[in-house]
Amino acid sequence: MQAKIFTNERVRIKLFIMIEETKIIPLEKVVIRFSGDSGDGMQLTGTIFSNLSAILGNEISTFPDFPAEIRAPQGSLSGVSGYQVHLGSRGIYTPGDKADVLVAMNPAALKVNVNNLKPHAIVIIDTDSFQKADLDKAKFATGDPFKELGLTGVQIVAAPISTMTRDGLADFGLDNKSALRCKNMFALGLVCWLFERPLEDAMHQLQNKFAKKPAIAKANIKALTDGYNYGHNIHAKVSTYRIESKKAVPGFYTDINGNKATSYGLLAAAEKAGVKLFLGSYPITPATDILQELSARKEFGVKALQFEDEIAGICTSIGASFAGALAATSTSGPGLALKSEAIGLAVISELPLVVIDVQRGGPSTGLPTKSEQTDLLQALYGRNGESPVVVIAAATPTDCFDAAFWAGKIALEHMTPVILLTDSFIANGSSAWRIPELDTYPEIKPRYVTEYYNNEKELWKAYRRDPETLVRYWAIPGTEGFTHRIGGLEKDYDSSAISTEPLNHQKMVKTRQEKIDRIANFIPPLEIIGDEDAEILIVGWGGTYGHLCEAMETLRGNGKKVALAHFKFISPLPKNTAAVLSKYKKVVVAEQNSGQFATYLRSKIDDFNPYRFNRIKGQPFIVTRLVEEFTKLIEA
Amino acid sequence: MDTRFEAKDYKSDQYVRWCPGCGDHAVLNCLYKAMAEEGIEPHNIAVISGIGCSSRLPYYMNTYGFHTIHGRGAAIATGVKTANPSLNVWLMTGDGDALAIGGNHFIHAVRRNIDINIVLFNNKIYGLTKGQYSPTTEKGTVTKSSPFGTVEDPFIPAELTIGARGNFFARAIDVDLKNTAETLKLASIHKGTSVVEVLVNCVIFNDGIHKQITDKEYRADRVIYLRHGEKMLFGKNNDKGLILDGMKLKVVTIGHDGYTHDDILVHDAHEPDITLHLMLSLMKGDMPTAIGVIRDVAAPTYDDAIEQQIAEVQSRNPIRKLNDLLMKGEVWEVK
Structure with a gap:
């Protein structure tokens, strides 16, 4: 075990400000976005940074945003890969709307993020990749990308990152290409210095990552150190920000994303029920990580196997369920469509089965790497005949654990298929997670004949x-x-x-x-958070919890009376649903589809006619937009 | 032979609803017999099926049974066997179920060599939907969905099985009770996917489709029953045999043209090379149709490989509880 003891109460975060005087400003939250070519290693950079911050006791929420193409043309707009980290002392519900700090490894990364920046954001760029040819690839017409994009208020930190990375590795015997691949670590070193992140943990993570390639590990660590030192040496004009670190609930913590949490939730349910876990699956973005994680868990006796297609994925699981396993299948929207007939078989033969749908943009192939909540009605009704199933939706990356546990529990105890809806946003997003004590989780007792x-x-x-x-x-x-x-x-x-x-x-x-x-x-009642006497009740479900919660807190901070009812159990609904929803004069159902949950609620509750807030952009909600819209509704 | 069980021990209380004269009745009786002879307890047998006339079979067995959905039986049987390798798992399927809608699952089950026994009832027609052509219907056949004759070449199940790297293929005839029961037993004993194509008659929609080879009158001359280790002999007087003539199989008569008993090929079902097995299974026209176990090659099975992999990982990784796994990762403590 490599447990790290966290004792310091305060984490100071410095931000570059290209102004003459040095200021100290207290800050609760910072959003940092790492952005570059899909080959630039931005996901790794972001992951290491978020882990460091979590280890230091910050609350974190992350959002990887990558293109569908594995390698789009270098430097092109379609090839930009991003990783956003939101960190702070408390109340981090989402990866944040707009970035305070952007690391842009090339002009394309700057361009695609133009709307993701706060007006006075710090933008760190690699000047070596902002040359004429690079600007052309990103379709800039002039030599001044900042002016062309109207980014007049941002503060630019320009550093020749490529050159310095290469020079620093001159004695490492690497070819030019391999040396340049370490430039993401130089950028990370620079950011680590800005945010006072000690490098040891980053080095440790790099050593693990490149355990089989010690030379590459060494080069990356050198670039990381060079970046850090570079920051240290040019620190003339720096503002120091402080982020207070809240004392979290005592316990052991780790950083976890939604897909991993889902996998572990299934493991936990199998352990609790005393049955073997079986997962029949087929690779599909963004659900594949569940298959990969569980197929590595052979020490638990898990049989997580890849089959010839989506239908075989679920059908092998139904077979395994018949044979006495806790059986699950993992997929995304198009795969759920293919599994429909087999779900019907599990319904009529009344076998336990967990079907995980990590939702993505649709219809058809749609937006494979983007996030939506558009499979709700498919999950509820997308089968022939009267074919009722249980539908559960996970609210956050860490909630995926509880949701998967509940899915397993209900499937086994009620002999039914359970569809667990997560989405690309929470599946890939991560946050710090207090490692649960399984003893505190409810028993799972299948009714064995x-x-x-x-x-x-x-x-x-x-x-x-x-x-x-x-x-x-x-x-x-x-x-x-x-x-x-x-x-x-x-x-x-x-x-x-x-x-x-x-x-x-x-x-x-x-x-x-x-x-x-x-x-x-047998499920918990619906809980309301926020004001008892709210002027408006926000209703949501699934992966939008963080954004809706933050919007509610912001509105309450603005002096409004607001409450939030967030659904995890969708079929059946909690027993108190109608009673709770009818207590509020104004209700708005906010979801990332054209109103599927609102329609469902209306079919279940007489005279229920809520306002609706719908966005189907493949991107998470933007909290500021939610606040604006909900304010209008309150004042209407 | 195991004597603990009799055929009736495998029989359920359900009334058998196939049409009178349907070949499936005979196969069902052969199956009871094969199971009784092998002597596996009924509760350790799982009979899975897809959709179609033959897929009704699990209801008539006093075993664990699962009548599933069209074409998916092979995948469901794979799940049953993988989850519990100690079960004796059967798949009852037809030419439409296994080779049309379920073609993908069929070839992949065979390729993986999971230890299940597939009984493929081939009547070359869709019976339950009342007479449409199937993937094994001969080209040109007029059916309800091919009123001017089909324009498709059919699959030959043996060729497909061997092409999918199958290690066990046998062919049987519904009315040949003794040999069919024996073949089913050999299929069950074989470790790995075994495919038994049973030529069955559909008395309503494709009556007499296998008549040319199954009729007692000329069966002896049109069928060769292959047994591992025995000469490839057939005919009423058992005086006809198969030899290799260059790259081709040829029928000769012992005592004619100078051929003697010694010239006749000996059947080696255990030979890994597919060449002769394929040639034998494709014989038609003037050649006899091969019946019996054509190919029976020992090979590692999918279910065993999975158990082995788990055992290997468990022997070097002591973690069995989720909490131990989580605490082994990147963890920090808040006090």
Whole structure:
């Protein structure tokens, strides 16, 4: 274990300000965006920096923003890859709207981020890659990109990063290309100096990352150190900002992204239930990390396997579920569409199954690397026949753990498919996470037939149900005395044999729905945060939690009375949903689609007619826009 | 032979609903017999199926059974076997289910060599949807969906199986009860994916499609039953045999043109090289149709490989609890 003890209460953050006098300004939050060519290593740079900040006790939230192309033409606008980190002492709910600091490794990175900057942001550029040819590639017409973009207020820190990186590595015996690949670490060193991040942890991370290539590790560490020293040597005009570090809940912390948290949530559910975890999957952006993480977890006996297509991914999982595993499949929107028929099979055969949909922009291939909430209605209704399932949505990167745990728990205890919706934003975004104590999590107890019918085997039928939950009992192949047949054909309520009898079918349809509805008795009630006497209730679900929470806090800071109801359980809805929502005069449902959740709520609650705030841009909400719109609604 | 079980121990209480005269009845009875002879307890058997007439079969077995969705049986059976390798897993499928809508899952199951037994009921027609052509329907056949004859070349299941790097392929005839039961048992015993193509008659929509080879009257002369280690002999008097003539198989008669018993090929089902197996399985026209186990090659299985990999990792990595994994990563403490 490499636990680090964090004791210093304050973290000082310095920012370059190209002004004459030196000031000290207290600051709660800073947004830093690393941006460059998709080959420039910006994701690694951002990840290392966010880890350093988390280790120092800052709250962090990150957002990697990369192009769909693995390597778009060098220096082109479509090839820009970014990584945004929001850090501060408290209340970090999102990766932040606009950057205080931008590291732009080339003119294209500057151009695509023109709307992501605060007016007086610090922009660090590599002058070596701001030459005529580079400007041409980014389609600048003049030699002054800042003026051309109207960035008159920003403060530019121009440094020949490429040259200094190469010169610093002159004795390392690297070819020109390999040496230049370390320039991201020079930039990171510079930023580390600005924010007073000690380099040891960054060095440690680099050594781990390049464990099999010690020469490359050494070169990167040298570039990192050179960048840091360069900052130190030119520190003439610097403002010092201070970020207070809040005392977090005591415990052990780690930095985690949503896809990893989802993977661990499934592991936790399997551990708690005492069953083996099986994941049948097929690579698809942005869900592939779940397959990759779990396929590496063989020490747990996990069988996480890649199959020939999306359908095989879910069908192997259904087979594994029939055979007694906690079975899951991971995908994104197009894959969910392919899995529809098989989800229906899991519904009618009443088998436990977790289907993870890491939502991305659609329809069709859409925006594979961008984020949306447009699969909600597909998850709820996208199947033939009356085919109710449980739908859960994770709110934040770390909440993916709890959401996946709950998905596993409900699937196993209620013998049903559960669709877990996350999205590209929270799947790739990360934040500091207090490592949970599994003892504090609820038990998971599947209803094994052997615990109910061992002494009266002859009375048992495959679709006999627990009277309270309507859940059928789980008889695992290999168990003597409980051989049975299930399948996609309708079965008789009593005998469990195939039945086409009209009244029986209606009874079975209603029973399957009622079984899902009764799960509302086993999930937490909807909680309201904010003001009891709010002028407006913001309603959201899933991965927009951070933005909506921050918007609410900002509005309350502006003297408004605001509350937030954020849904994690969507089907079934928490029991108190109608009662809670009808308490507020004004309600606005904010979501990254054209109003799917609002439509769903209206179908469930009489006379419910909320305002709607919808954005479908493939990008996270912008808090300032939310605040503006909600203020208008309050004042309307 | 295991004597603990009888055929009836594998029989469920459900009324068998196939049409009278359907070839599937015979295969079902052969399966009961094969299972009883192998002697695996019914509760350790899982019979999976897709959609189609033959896919109703699991309901008639007193084993664990799962009647699934069209074409996906191979993937679901793969999941069952991977999750619990101690089960004896069967897939009941048809020419449409396995080779059209489920073609992808079929070839990948075969390629992976997962230890499941695939029984492919080939009646060269879609029966349950009432008479459309399938991927094994001969070119030119008039069916309800090809009123002017099909313009497609059919798959030959053996060729597809061997092309997908299959290690076990056998062919059987519905009405040949003794040999079919024996072949199914050999398929079950084989470790890895075994494919048994059973030529079945659809009495309603494709009656007599295999008549040319299955009819008792001329079966002996049109069929060669291959047994590993035995001479490739056939015919009413067992005096016809197969030899290699250059690069081709040829039928000869012992005692004619100077051919003797010694000239006849010996069947080696265990030979890894596919050449002869493929030639045998493609025989048609003037050549006899090959029946029995054509290919039976030992090879590592997918399910074993997965268990081995887990065992190897577990032998060097003691972590079994999530908390231990998390604490091993980049962790810091807040006091």
